[in-house]
Amino acid sequence: MVLRETAYAKINLALHVRRRREDGYHELETLFAFVDAGDELAARKAEADRLTTVGPFAQALENPFDNIVMQALGALPRPDGLDVTLEKNLPVAAGLGGGSADAGALFRLVEQAYGLPDDWHARAEKLGADVPACVRSEMAVGRGTGTELEPVENDMAGMAVLLINPLVPVPTGPVFKAWDGIDRGPLPGGSARKIAQEGRNDLRDPAIGICPEIAEVLQALAATDPWMHEMSGSGATCFALYETAEIRDIAAQKLASGHSGWWQMKGLLR
Incomplete structure (x- = not known):
């Protein structure tokens, strides 16, 4: 059985940078929103984890084997491997959270097949500041480095x-x-x-x-x-x-x- 998920493009409807932190990161406040299109992931159970990258921007990934999707696979416990095909439709280093969206979609693929561990948010946070928001891909306010998520009244859905x-x-x-x-x-x-x-x-x-x-x-x-x-x-x-x-x-x-x-x-x- 093939599992499929869209890695929804992330946009920041607002992004306020408040200060530089001592750890080198920046304290920010942002309104995350997601578009109903983006990269596409397909996965089937396999003996070992494997990633194949295709699509118009596949060549822009310098080392697909060190892709954040592979890192996400390594971050989630499961009894089987997953053979994943990533169709890279979003430009790289583009402000769309493409890699984070890919990781978020991978979390949802694993959720479909096995469910997610209770500490999935902490596991997602270790992969990147935008990844927790991208796992659910729902409009939200992000604080801290973007990982502290708060619900917001979404009166823009369908725009x-x-x-x-x-x-x-x-x-x-x-x-x-x-x-x-x-x-x-x-x-x-x-x-x-x-x-x-x-x-x-x-x-x-x-x-x-x-x-x-x-x-x-x-x-x-x-x-x-x-x-x-x-x-x-x-x-x-x-x-x-x-x-x-x-x-x-x-x-x-x-x-x-x-x-x-x-x-x-x-x-x-x-």
């Missing part, structure tokens, strides 16, 4: 979303390092829609300093009549939200014809 990436990888570390260290205040309270409207992404300017193409993407999205648009995570992917799928589709077609070198993906917020 049309367009993701655009200029196909320039932007590693997370240098962007956080370029943050100016100024605390610009906490995440707003209220529903997801209110937080998204009133929040900000403190990593946008540092990321643009490293990848100026991000500013061009944001400018292009601003011209498509979105409900809101912003950079996700540490970049370089940007997103725009629209009140209807029709408006989004017109925007996607316009951007595809004017910027054929940009990657794009359409979907709906979960």
Whole structure:
């Protein structure tokens, strides 16, 4: 029997960086949201764990055998091995939590087959700050390094979303390092829609300093009549939200014809 899961693309509707911690990480507050599309994982029981990577961005993974999916397999106890195929549809180092989403989908595959251990959250946290959020892939507020999750009123489910990436990888570390260290205040309270409207992404300017193409993407999205648009995570992917799928589709077609070198993906917020 083949088990299947989508690794839903993660976007940060707001991302407030509050301070640098002594352990080298950053204290942040973010609103996690997930798109109903992303990478695809398929798995079947096997004698030993195995990972095959396919898809348009498979070659971008420097060492698929050291992929976070393999790390996630090693983090979860089970009686059998799993032969996993990862279809890599999301760009790498793109601010979409692609690797974390893959790990989260792997946790759900194991949950389907065997159930998860009671300490799954701690096991996920060791793999990466975004992984616990990606396991459930539900809209949530993240605090600390992003691992402390709080429920939020999701009044944005089903909203049309367009993701655009200029196909320039932007590693997370240098962007956080370029943050100016100024605390610009906490995440707003209220529903997801209110937080998204009133929040900000403190990593946008540092990321643009490293990848100026991000500013061009944001400018292009601003011209498509979105409900809101912003950079996700540490970049370089940007997103725009629209009140209807029709408006989004017109925007996607316009951007595809004017910027054929940009990657794009359409979907709906979960």
